[in-house]
Amino acid sequence: MYSFEPTEEQRMLMDATKRFAEKELQPAAHDADEEREFPISLIEKGWELGVLQASIPEEYGGFGERSAVTGILAGEELGWGDLTAAMAIMAPAMYVIPILVGGTEEQKKSLIPPIIEAEWKPNVAAYVEPRFDFYPLEMTSTATKAGDEYVLQGEKSMVPFAHIAESFLVFASLEGKTQAFVVPSQTEGLVVGERESLLGIQALPTYKLSLNDVRIPAESRIGGEDGFDVQPVIDASNLATAALAVGLSRAAYEYSRDYAKEREAFGGPIAQKQTIAFMLAEMATEIESIRLMVWEAAWKLDAGKDASKTAYLALMGASDMAMMVTDRAVQILGGFGYIREYPTERWMRNGRGIPNFVGLTMV
Amino acid sequence: MISFETPKPIKNMVMMVQTVAENMMRPVSRHFDDHEHEIPWDYINFMHDSMKQLGSPTGSEPEKKEGADEQKKDRPSIYFQRTAHLVEMLSWGDTGLYLNTPVGMLGTAAVRATGTPEQKKRFLRNILGEKPTLDAMAMTEPHAGSEMPSQTRTTAVRDGDEWVLNGEKIFVTAGHKALVDTEGFVVIWATIDPSAGRAGVRPFVVEAGTPGCSVTKLEHKLGIRASDTATIVLQDCRIPFDNILGSPDVKKKTTKGFKGAMATFDASRPFVAASALGIARAALEFLTEKVGDEGIEIRYGLPRSRMTNLEREIIDMKVMLRSAWLITLKAVWMMDEKIPNNLEASMAKVRAGDVCVKITQRAVELLGPLGYSKEHLLEKWFRDAKINDLYEGTGQINRLIIARRILDYTRHELS
Numbered sequence: 001m002y003s004f005e006p007t008e009e010q011r012m013l014m015d016a017t018k019r020f021a022e023k024e025l026q027p028a029a030h031d032a033d034e035e036r037e038f039p040i041s042l043i044e045k046g047w048e049l050g051v052l053q054a055s056i057p058e059e060y061g062g063f064g065e066r067s068a069v070t071g072i073l074a075g076e077e078l079g080w081g082d083l084t085a086a087m088a089i090m091a092p093a094m095y096v097i098p099i100l101v102g103g104t105e106e107q108k109k110s111l112i113p114p115i116i117e118a119e120w121k122p123n124v125a126a127y128v129e130p131r132f133d134f135y136p137l138e139m140t141s142t143a144t145k146a147g148d149e150y151v152l153q154g155e156k157s158m159v160p161f162a163h164i165a166e167s168f169l170v171f172a173s174l175e176g177k178t179q180a181f182v183v184p185s186q187t188e189g190l191v192v193g194e195r196e197s198l199l200g201i202q203a204l205p206t207y208k209l210s211l212n213d214v215r216i217p218a219e220s221r222i223g224g225e226d227g228f229d230v231q232p233v234i235d236a237s238n239l240a241t242a243a244l245a246v247g248l249s250r251a252a253y254e255y256s257r258d259y260a261k262e263r264e265a266f267g268g269p270i271a272q273k274q275t276i277a278f279m280l281a282e283m284a285t286e287i288e289s290i291r292l293m294v295w296e297a298a299w300k301l302d303a304g305k306d307a308s309k310t311a312y313l314a315l316m317g318a319s320d321m322a323m324m325v326t327d328r329a330v331q332i333l334g335g336f337g338y339i340r341e342y343p344t345e346r347w348m349r350n351g352r353g354i355p356n357f358v359g360l361t362m363v
Numbered sequence: 364m365i366s367f368e369t370p371k372p373i374k375n376m377v378m379m380v381q382t383v384a385e386n387m388m389r390p391v392s393r394h395f396d397d398h399e400h401e402i403p404w405d406y407i408n409f410m411h412d413s414m415k416q417l418g419s420p421t422g423s424e425p426e427k428k429e430g431a432d433e434q435k436k437d438r439p440s441i442y443f444q445r446t447a448h449l450v451e452m453l454s455w456g457d458t459g460l461y462l463n464t465p466v467g468m469l470g471t472a473a474v475r476a477t478g479t480p481e482q483k484k485r486f487l488r489n490i491l492g493e494k495p496t497l498d499a500m501a502m503t504e505p506h507a508g509s510e511m512p513s514q515t516r517t518t519a520v521r522d523g524d525e526w527v528l529n530g531e532k533i534f535v536t537a538g539h540k541a542l543v544d545t546e547g548f549v550v551i552w553a554t555i556d557p558s559a560g561r562a563g564v565r566p567f568v569v570e571a572g573t574p575g576c577s578v579t580k581l582e583h584k585l586g587i588r589a590s591d592t593a594t595i596v597l598q599d600c601r602i603p604f605d606n607i608l609g610s611p612d613v614k615k616k617t618t619k620g621f622k623g624a625m626a627t628f629d630a631s632r633p634f635v636a637a638s639a640l641g642i643a644r645a646a647l648e649f650l651t652e653k654v655g656d657e658g659i660e661i662r663y664g665l666p667r668s669r670m671t672n673l674e675r676e677i678i679d680m681k682v683m684l685r686s687a688w689l690i691t692l693k694a695v696w697m698m699d700e701k702i703p704n705n706l707e708a709s710m711a712k713v714r715a716g717d718v719c720v721k722i723t724q725r726a727v728e729l730l731g732p733l734g735y736s737k738e739h740l741l742e743k744w745f746r747d748a749k750i751n752d753l754y755e756g757t758g759q760i761n762r763l764i765i766a767r768r769i770l771d772y773t774r775h776e777l778s
Contacts, residue, residue: 002444003366004693010365069365133668234664261770272777277766278759284769285690285710292689293682296367303368309663310685317682355666 004292010073017049017074021081026251029082032203033346038085046089047120051078052096055363061113066100068236068298068307071363072243076291079247083350084203086244090361091160094125095169097236097362098180102228111182122161125169125180126209127359130157136234136359141172141211143179143221150174150181150221152189152214158360162192162207169222170211171230171359178230180222189214200349201357231308233362235301238311240363242294242318245354246287249322252329252347253283260332276332283325290314290321298363315355322351367689373445377452383413384456389740392457395589396743400581402544403460403589411465411495443695447637451688454641458747459589461638462537465545466491469536470498470568472631473550477566477608477623485605486548486568496547496571497540501532501595502624508534509760512552512624513561517597519553524604526567528553528575528597536754538593539578546571549595550608552624564620566608575600586746625705631755632708633694636715639751640688643719646744647680650726653733676729680722687714706768709761716752716761723748 006014024042032038051074056062064070078086092115099111115123129140141154152172159168168183168190183190193208222228257280260271270276293314300307326348330337337344369377387406395403453461462468467490474486489496507514517530528551532538541547548570556563569576580594609623651661654673661677662670670678691711697704723745727734734741752758767777 001366001368001370001439001441002692002696003364004696005365007364133666135666135669137664257769271766271770272772274763274766274777277770277772277777278762280769281713281762281765284765285714288693288707288710289686289690289714290682292693293686295365296685296689299365299367312664313678313682313685316678317686320679320682 004295006069006073010070013049013051013054013070014073014077017051017077018080020046020049021077025078025081025085029085029203029346030341030343032082032084034202034340036202037205038082038088038203042085043088044120046078046085047092049074049089051075052090052093053116056096056100056112056116060100060108061116066302068239068301068363069295072239072294072298075240075243075361075363076247076250076294079244080251081247082203083244083248083347084201086247087160087201087204087357087361089120090240091122091124092120093240093362094127094160094360095123095167098125098169098228098230098233099222101232101236102180102223102230104224107182107222107224122165123167123169124160124162124165125171125359126156126159126162126183126211127171128156128158128356130155130208136171136230137178139171139173139178141170143172143174143181145174145218146215148218149215150218152181152183152211152216154211156209156211157196158206158356159192159209160204160206160360162209163195163205168209170214172211174221174227177227179227180230180233181216182220182222183214183216187214187216198353200346200351200353202349232301234358235297235307235311236362237358237360238315239294239297239301239307240361241354241357242290242297242311242314243363244357244361245315245318245322245351246291246294248347248351248354249283249287249290249318249325252326252344252351253280253287255343255347256280256283256329256332256337270332279328279332283328286321286324290317293317315358319354322354323348326351369448370441370444373441373448376445377448380449380452381455383409384452388453388456388460392460392589392740392743393737395457395459396586399583399588400591401589402540403463406460407463407465407495407497410463411491414464414466415491440699443633443698444692447633447691447695450634450637451641451644454638455645456641457589458638458642458750459587461641462587462590463497463540465495465497468498469500469627469631470541470548470550473500473566473623473627474568474608476626476630479609482568482605482608486570489546494546496545497537498547499535499537499541499549499593500627501535501538501549501551503532503534505531505533509757512564512621515552515554515561515564516557517551517553518557519555519565519567519607521555521604522601525601526604526607528567528569528600528602530597532595532597533580534582534754535593535595537591538595539581539591542569542571542576542593542595543578549576551595551597552620553597561621562618564624566620566623567602568606568608569597569600569602573600573602585749586743587750628756629703629705629708630698632712632761633691633698633704635751635755636687636691636694636711639715639719639748640684640691642744642748642751643680643684643687643715643722646719646723646726646741646748647677647684649739649741649744650680650729651677653730673729676725680725683718683722687711687718690714706765709756709764709768712756713758713761713765716758719748719751
């Protein structure tokens, strides 16, 4: 049976998240971007909404069951509030979701509850690598078995909160297969590099991370001796990123729509000109149809169907949508769109990064 | 709860209709494209017989039996969702032929959107009756398309127990088949008060064989050539008083007629979208198949920097096709749920219209001489596709409808 209606519980979480996004995130977004930092108190408050916790089963400290649909619905609202804040609040998901998906029972029981039951703690993943053609199934960072240890080598980038993270989930290639390893931040050979300067998501502190002969015990490998299949992690990440893109695009669309109704030219609101009105109609249509692709992919994931292709297509669509919509939002505001006092240029910078944010957020 | 699970009855139907598309439509596609205005009786008769057996008309919703309502409460209707799937698959087979499906088309949609229960019974009685019938809707006139129905010049004047219609309607899809080739009907939008603008416009049913109603011209078109596009002239055409759809109260200047027309479009646009996406899917499948024949595999999951151009094109097309299908599905789901879908219907129409044109254009380009050759059907699909961006409201008029909705503007504020 088809249905486009979220459940009552999902509605409640969406509403609560939207209220928070409207009251706390949107007003803080401008300054956070300029100051390159989101107030930690807001991140903690966002964590208390329980978006990630709702997706973790009780036995691992959460209060729900894994639902990608719930995750993307709430994720859209967070992304609507502010992309950077959303990524900051959800940063622990990069660490928790792969363990939930691929970890041994023991790893899940020992690693997840300390994060999920606590206040916001930036345990994060080191996933992205600084290459133009970065591809998660062919990582250049390597893991090599040496006795009852693994040795990690390589360069990572876009690792959020690396400066304060307690522990990292490092993704590296083991005999050509991408695997994940838990690496406490104090481990020898792990060097947190400089904070990165990026085109967008400026309030999210991301760092380079070097792995120089990092030695970790064999039990640090997610999934134990047999490891795990990384594809579901990629799917979860594609989906989450796509959902944030929908939220971000919706914010840009709504802002430029409202602006167009206020701004007057040639004797009336510019929204009354077809040239502007049609742009907005296309933006709205684009957002609605790509959103449904994200929904479908999330539903497939939850239903235990093969969601990889759908989630990937959703991200491809979401990436183009984010650029199309944010670019037009800037355009509709004209010169003001280019001025940092207005949010549209920030949405445009953030939106351009969507395909690069894989691995930085998960549902 | 959000779900994209295709209901089992729909899955079964789709499988069956695919067989029809493959065996009854594709093999004769080229023939009816080459022989414009030849009537595809084999298809019409076959569909008439099989749909009758199946008891699943697209046009007339199955009559509700008394007492059945309560049982049905737990099982939401999937009627329109099923129809959308049917239309998509038939158009995948051949859009021109699909437009000849004798199961209740646009005329039926208008009767359903605007008629009284008694009228629905009366006018839809012949659908899937003894002989196949087609029906049509006549809105456009030579001087106005998107501006209809407010610019209606066709008049209806009351004369005792009758209406007398006069005027000219063009671009009537299946008009000839509804009035001449079968014993169907056409819904004519005419004004009962030319000074009242759109408030004076009402829908009237003119049945086949009514004196004074004639088909005067058949258009020669870029595509969908298996479907006739007729000009209908009404010359002192007398129809019974009861053939005015909806309330016979014609004294009040209401915009009921206009709203009826718009309700008809809300109901029909998602199916134009579904039809468009059937063509788009056919084209995309043909493209991937031809590419696959050369041993080229389309890889999913790569960043754009690692894709071939062909992969990028095909992946973009898949996104376009799927997202357009999902918004279409949402628009028909809303119909089943009885949620107003004016916005979503137009969104589906806009997106599907764009998508089918883009996909067929690109597929022709990417396949080079193969795409351009009449040896294959792709060039035909490219020609067929464009109609979806035109009929039942152009892409532009639908953008206008979306814009008014999202901006909360009246037609005076945004035109």
